[in-house]
Amino acid sequence: MQNKQMQNLMKGAVVLSIASFIAKVLSAVYRIPLQNMVGNTGFYVYQQIYPIYGIGMTFALSGFPVYISKLVAEQTEPAEQTKILRQSFALLGIFGAAIFIYLQIKAPAIAGAMADPALAPLIEMVSFMFLLMPFLAVTRGYFQGIFNMIPTATSQVAEQLVRVVVIILAAWLSLKLHWSVYEMGTWAMTGAFFGGLVATISLLKPAERAFVWRGPVTKGIDWQSYKGLAKKLLIEGGSICLFASLIVLLQLIDSFTVKKGLVLGGLTDAAAKNLKGVYDRAQPLVQLGLVISMAFSSTLIPSLSQARQRQQDQQFRQVAEALIHISLGLSAAAATGLMVLMPQVNVFLFGDADGNRALVWYMFSIAIIALINACNSVLQSLDQFYKTTIALLVGIAVKIMINQWLVQHFQIVGASLGTVISLGVVLYLVLRQSPELVKNALAPKRFTFKLLLICGMMWLAVKIALDITHFGLMTRGAAIMSTGVGITVGVLVFVGLALRWQLFTIREWLTIPGGRQLLRLSKKIKR
Template sequence: MKKQSLLKGAFVLTLASFITRILVLVNSMVQARVLGSEGIGLKMMVMPLMGLLVTLTTVGLPVAISRLVAEADAQGNGAKVKKILIVSSTITGSLSVAVVALAIFCGNAFSAYFLTDQRSYYSFMALIPIVPIVAVSGILKGYFRGMQTMNPLALSQVIEQTVRISATYLLVRWLIPLGIEYAAAGAVFSTVLGEAVSLSYLIAAFKLSHHRKFHVPNSLWRKVSKGKVIFFELLQTALPTMGNGLIFSLSKAVQPMIITKSLALAGLSSAVIAKDYGMLTGFVMPLLFFPGFINQSLGVTLVPAISEASAKDNVRLIHRRIFQALCVALSIGVPSTMLLYLFAPELMTVIYKSPQAAPLLKFIAPFFLLHYFQTPLQSALIGLGRAKTAMFNNMIAKGATLVFIYPLAAHFGLGIYGVMLALSIGVILETLLHVFAVYKLIGLYFHYAEIVKILLAGIIMGYGGKLIVTYLNYTDLQLGLTTILAIIFSVLIYLLILVYFRVIRRADIGKIPFIGRILVLLFPVRR
């Protein structure tokens, strides 16, 4: 099995995530056409439960598996890799049986009391088969991440969404004559089918990656009983990772109540609260988090990369990989922040037809530059075996955000700007806590010249983008086309400057999978 470098693996996953986002958009369009608003409503009553079922079943094991497999592979310990897979399969298998049994037994009562519409029972039942499927796929995804082979993960994402779109169209059209509740259940079951086909591909890729068959010992339980050390090593990373997910989910559930109550105490009417909160959560936050899928891909590849270097006790390699990841994060964060800040009025007008939301975006965008460092730093902590530290940092930051919302929004009378300031404090605090934690563990080393070059390229890009917008405003082009052209030219200016400063080298561009040889032609050779 051929390993991929940190940046190559991250690029492959980023490309797959981008394609997947497009397919998700296509799927939502297909559902709107064949299912209608009522059917989508029934489906969406149960779809949020998928995250809960996945969390209860996998308990953060995929991340733990990737870390331990990377360490075992770096040490050449194939037997330990096998034991990791056996123990994790036993854990998720047991949890799957328990979760499925509980869901089937409590399905009627749950849909009646918690889903508000008894018809959603069919959708809930259609979702249950996903539990064992996700359990097995989670183990295989963790394995491939640990072996630092991201192609199977990338292709499985695309396969899953493609099957989901086709199945949604076919099942809904077939079931719609029986009633909207059955059609909604068909749409939910299409998700299960997508996951099942994706799992089939992962199993095939796993078998093909081994020249010899992956034999499981006959005495499975004896093997598991001797794997207590592996069991506790897995839980050491898995439980804090699950805790992070639960903290995130809990804060997301509590945050809207605190924000709306605080804005009400600030003297705002219910109509103004709804408008301000809607602009923040519906318009501003999606734009802020949109480039995040690149960072998520980087975080997935960084955990096993750091674990491998740690297993070899190669501190220098750990420092180099962390700095690489932070440079990539900064290279994405600087242009994204600059574009969101400078083009806020145009973006809000073109995308949402809400220019009044532009000041909110301009206010919060600079603070969120630090958000781009969170994923690489958290992944570094997990790779170094400090998942618990990452969880506590996350807990402190989320708690601080909730604590500061009321005084800033209501007591100081800042309203929605106080809410954004509280969110920004949480982002800054979590980033700093991660920085201090990594520094305390192994130290942090930066090439400050590279950082200055990236920041300077972002500033030049910003000024260049505004000049382009000023010029295009004198033409007869529509605002949407003007904005798109200005952003494209701004990004191209930014990339050219990075190549000129040798932050990005032509050789690096040429190594990009699939399109590197074409892209390299766009950048001049320095003499």
Template sequence: MSSKFLKGAFILTLGAIISKVLGLFYVIPFEHMVGNKGATLYQYGYVPYTIFISFATAGMPLAVSKFISKYNALEEYAVGEKLFKSSLKLMMITGFLAFVVLFTMAPVFTTMLGVNKNSVSDITSVIRAISFALILVPFMSIIRGYFQGHEAMEPTAISQVVEQIVRIVFLLAGVYIVLHVLDGELVRAIQIATFAATVGALGGLVVLFWYWKKQKPYLDSLKERDRGTMSISLIQIYKEIFLSSIPFIFVGIAMPLFQFADLMTFNRAMSSIGLLHVAEEALGVLNVYAQKLVVIPMTLATGFSMALLPTVTKAFVSEDQTEFTRQLDQAFQILLFITIPAVVGMSVLADPIYSAFYSHDLLGISVLKAYAPVSVLFALFSISAAVLQGINQQKYTVLSLLVGFLVKLSLNIPMIKLFETEGSVYATALGYLAAVLLNLYVIYYFTGYRYSLTIRRTVLMATFSAIMGLAVWGLHSLLSLWLTSEGRFQAILISAVCAIFGALIYAALSLKSKLAHRLFGTRIDRLKKKLGL
């Protein structure tokens, strides 16, 4: 790999991580201002928007990046320019159509949620406020794909961070002004919060246009070097794009799709057991506040594991079964090595962790305790879907996700009736479990990969995590004699002390058993040497 490629990949990854971190931490002041009810209103708009944006872009940005890179390598720069200009027009059309459909159908969608009549107009206005972002985001995504195709990752990374910063500043400032300066209604504040997606997109576009102006001389010089020996049909390219992008669309909307199932069934299920009066607040805790924390272990673990996937794909293509098995073993085991102790720790420390990020809320704590282990399934779905892409069987990802979604949809109401808010978590877990098992079976069927080593080591990881969890629980109980998680500072202190203590125990067990050496090889020896161990 070239140093330019590695530098570009690093910049892109760093930009994505910064955006995700910002997306996590803005929720802390947001929760303080709008509470659980405000979070529910917010996600009523954001979940359908996320689904619509996935279908509006239809995998085009990634495809444009891929095709431009391909034809640039052949010095057929005019082909890439032709595709880019055509896709810009296409995204303007699909984005505007998506906006019109979501804006127009908002009242119809709202009536399907099972909310009380007084909430229908409020939710409709929130959905309509966020729908405007659909006009800009697909257009912006194509420009990012264009720059990436030219191996310029900086515009995408910087524009993502600026988009997120502008969105968050506008969101928090707008909500604060509406609620605390103008003494306005909560629904008006949430309208501002969702419209912030449009303002953020404008910020991202400004950055991209600045880079465009800066790099225009270089881009113009490429046209002069065009060989001009190819004439490619755009219809043929678009056909290839749409056929290959369908699985990626479904992987991208996996989590919003499961949240959409909650939107459609949660209020009705809670109403049937006499809990409609707390349903909207509970839904905000479930799908906004707790969910933001649960995806942290998944994000960290998949980042490590995804780095191994190019070598997995290479080994499969070259039909090197031994290397393929070794690399896939490592990818799965690193994923589980990180996520299992993280989710055990999050479940044990659900009280201080939830209180540290938001406020001391018994419902939020119980939901986080139940929800944290599901992060393992989120991570396994992501990496197994990526492996299916690597072995060119990505179409089965669509099947597995649909099966998982149907399991979630069919079990959601019965589970909520039995376990209240936590019932939705259990339905999500069973849905993702079905999807993951199907993905893993497809990998086995097409590659012959056996999971025996991964299963044995997973049992070992689970054992170490259980020992760590018991030790952390004991320390937490001890600290609770002097500290309380009801105060944010004390909750942060308890979380930090217990997390460090737990990490040290897990690391000691992993090093003593040589598990860490088997997964990370010589990297562990180098790390021990640097630390003087």
């Protein structure tokens, strides 16, 4: 791969990183006024159904688009690209319609399985977004496949912005019109459809040229071609979707088990809903912690595929190592920062320090998920889908088996432990099947030990800084000041030690947004 193309890929990664960061910030920020306006119980109602939306969003943004981008990148003829796009749209259209119909019919049964029949209208409402999923997935996949990340980034930000506005408006109207928390949740879920509709409109004009047929006109339908693509979308595309929606799938299991477990553990129905709402605070924090690693994973799969297809082993190894190092390094730093600052972050965002222990345990999942996704991206580019999919399914099975028991005995701390344990199982199984280049990238002396030591030093420095400043946690203002001090100290320590101990190579620093400036500053300081 030429240097110019590699630079375009990295620029694309930066564009998607920025768009993902904006989208994740929006996705996290709206939860603050939402939780404050509707309380823990209202937050519980919304979060119970959110995983269904999250799975649909994964299909439309980071699941099927990533696999379709891989198919597009492997084709050199525009006619073949168009053929793949049209066939993918038809197959995903059938898939999306089937999910819509299923959720419409089975909404009462699903709500009953969640031990809260009043959730059925929310499930029916969120199902409408699956009708928009096929177009969004195919068009985003096409643009990522030709290394044009702008349309995907623009549509992603527009979708989240509209959705957030609708949700906050629904919460505000619920206070003014005295709606129940379930009425509020139903109207808030309309944001999923309206956000998807705006994203669809934003992609219509850019995608028009991609769907114009450039091949010879043929009579009839090539059923064999459709059959082959359907199999690929199901097995290989489905594997990408499963990994992209890993954390959402675990949250979906929580929706079916946490409230039940809390009630079985002795809490009243109202208290269980309230505590589940506290536990759900972990989700936006994990989303923010995974922003950059997810963006790089989704963007670099086409480049890994091309490097492998052209038998450029050295280029493949460099991109793979950069992906693993950057994803794990930055996510580990984010997880460490959130863990040490959890009391301050909790008060700052949600007004109290409830559930601190459970949230701290949950933050371990940030680094684990980032490493799983990075390793899986390498394996997917090598067309190794089957074994990694089995690893994920085993992890989900572990979560299903242990979660309710853990919640029943340890409340929401048990739910966090269930998530971390199940992710640990997935990571272990994925690493066992990873090629030597992945294991070399994680070599203890070369990278892992340095990263653990830097994160430990960062933790210690932030704790000392908080003890010295001692703003306290009595008010949001004090929590904000403590958080600001902690973030400043944490970033300075992590970046300083990462540069001094050469955690990342020069090539990897140049890949990170702002890395070039940091290298220049480091050279000036040394002089």
